[in-house]
Amino acid sequence: MIQNPILHGFNPDASIIRTGDDYYIATSTFEWYPGVLIYHSQDLIHWQPVARPLDRPDLLDLKGIPSSGGVWAPSLSYDNGLYYLCYTNVVGRRGVFKDLHNYVVTAPAIEGPWSEPIHLNSSGFDHFLFHDTDGRKWLFNMQWDFRKNHNRFSGIIMQEFDLKQRKLVGPIKQVTQGTALGVTEGPMVYQKNGYYYLLVAEGGTGINHAATLLRSRTIDGPYEVDPEYPFMTSAELPNYPLQKAGHGSLVETQHGEWYMAHISSRPLQDGSRLSPLGRETSLQRVIWTEDDWLRLADGGRLPSLSVEPPKLAPYPFPAEPEREDFNTEQLSIHWNSLRIPVEKSWLSLSERPGYLRLYGQESLYSWHRQSLLARRLQSLECEISICVEFEPESFTQMAGLVLFYDETDHFYLRISHDEHHGKHAAVIMNQGGIYDESEDIAVINGWVRCYLKAVICQEKIQFYYSPDGERWNVIGPELYSGVLADEYMNKLSFTGAFAGVCVQDLQGTNRHADFDYFEYRIFEKDLI
Known part of the structure; x- marks a missing residue:
């Protein structure tokens, strides 16, 4: 069985992808250097760190950034022989403002070498690059709004990315304002059965964290909300061993099985709800319903502590020396x-x-x-x-x-x-x-x-x-x-x-x- 969490200790905002028989997860590193930690697996049970992409100052300059600033919510993707890594560098988070800069780098292999960074925008964090089947590429990110009497999390926006020009082009469009859960962020986009699916994190990264799915027949919307949203959260059961469940990303196995990597945390056993190990990464098996919505394979909304693994040969790694x-x-x-x-x-x-x-x-x-x-x-x-x-x-x-x-x-x-x-x-x-x-x-x-x-x-x-x-x-x-x-x-x-x-x-x-x-x-x- 897959035992949760799969990545112990501070490993939040997991972005999971598969290329061939290899699975990779990228996690946030904030003010810690090198930036972004990438794990590898071939069975979704055993994981091993393999790459620290942002390992030089031209890729990531963290000097003087505030604590819990720096690298937020990296996202991995793969297209036409290249790995793409999007990452945010939050250089200021005081008061109502978020001073941040979003970048993308590419590499022919997960271990690198990684290209010089392309600056994308600075409008909000949690950006994700979607590679459409027609060859076009679209950047999604949440929009930050600092104005008085405005929602700070003002929705998910999208814009086209032109790789040849190395920049965003065309109009910016808002595709959703999220749901009543609020704090809509962490957009991930997938395509299946004629739909574009938008998976977002909602409720904030604390105890009300959740994962919500939306879908549209076209990439730019309108996106309808899953009528049974959120499809995963642990907010309803404060004593559950896995708390803060949300901010998910999806992967399909070689055999058509689907899994979602997501944030979770294990609180202290003293009832304080404090989690010194930080936000960790867990994995859930998910299934598609007859009407093309996503559900946890074990039913309900709670993340499972142990999960049925995919039909893949075991691929353990040597034990780490103490x-x-x-x-x-x-x-x-x-x-x-x-x-x-x-x-x-x-x-x-x-x-x-x-x-x-x-x-x-x-x-x-x-x-x-x-x-x-x-x-x-x-x-x-x-x-x-x-x-x-x-x-x-x-x-x-x-x-x-x-x-x-x-x-x-x-x-x-x-x-x-x-x-x-x-x-x-x-x-x-x-x-x-x-x-x-x-x-x-x-x-x-x-x-x-x-x-x-x-x-x-x-x-x-x-x-x-x-x-x-x-x-x-x-x-x-x-x-x-x-x-x-x-x-x-x-x-x-x-x-x-x-x-x-x-x-x-x-x-x-x-x-x-x-x-x-x-x-x-x-x-x-x-x-x-």
Whole structure:
């Protein structure tokens, strides 16, 4: 069976396609670099990350963009030997405005190389490129309206895209204003049985999220709404294990079976409805009715926890190693940096072979140049441990293990130096933008190597330190993992929790730390 979610941890806005026997899913990455993460499967059960397309500044410049800005809702498509990747870069989201720019790039293979970006428009996000059977191409996106007394989500618009001219051409037309659910976004377009189908996300990306289908005999409408909309949502059952179900995309198998990839989230078990793992990707089997509407194969509107797989041979991938020893010249595909690409100016795997060397830059509050490397948390039953060598000379120099949502919400077990304790370890806590320091100080003068660990058990987080990686000592208070969730203190954010290593040097001398390994061990792979 397909067990949901299929992509654990922060993997929202899945755009799924098939080319031959290969299935690909592209997911949003927001302020994390490289931009867009693409997964591969041949059986819809097993998935493996294979590509990070937006890996250079000419494709994606994230410096200075706000948290939960950056890459929103990429969409994949394929036509005439080329993969097309549409993506948005949201550079401002303050107040009523959305400053954003929409691009498309192409590649002959999913691994690249990807072309120079073509700027499409800046009118709204969630754009999707549809390749019609007559050879014409149409761009769909939601329209953002900042004006007073206007609906911010003012409908789905379309315009023709001319690949030869590398630009949009012709009139802009609104094809729907959505339904009473509101917040209509995420348009995906498909063609079947003489209809053009428009699949949209509605209700917002939170607990009222939903997927709605519309259809038309012509590409530009008018589009009629499914009389039984929405055809998927978990809003009706707040205690269901998969929440926030919506923002879907469709794929047809080689044997004519249909599936929908979609957003979902797994809340904490404490009743808070907070989801530190962020919005994940699930997969539903769907069927077409006699009157040509789409329904969940298991009936009803709720996304299923397990789904009947397609008639395809199993295609498993090797298990991922729990420990990264930094013994190769390249980082694993699971690693992400914040807003800036990995560069020799702040990261090296060769200066001290077998170690990851990071040169300290700006603070964890910075939107510009951070020396931070992190991976998604994929389970709330796990432990993360590192070994670090660092010799700070001032309280302005820090290095260690971080559990990070964004600059306002993170926990940091860091090594530093001050005039009272000398070299020491302590926990920094940022909750709702309020900075605090634990009074529990571990003096580690004379320690060349220091081992740091975080243990996460659902809503509880505890940090530890050790001189040898065997004798562990508790440090700092028990912390609440809900701080690392989108909805903590009702903020409007869209990513998920990361675990990583980082270095800061606020004196500007770029003092470095060496990390011997990073181990991420999951206790329980399926929390449902």
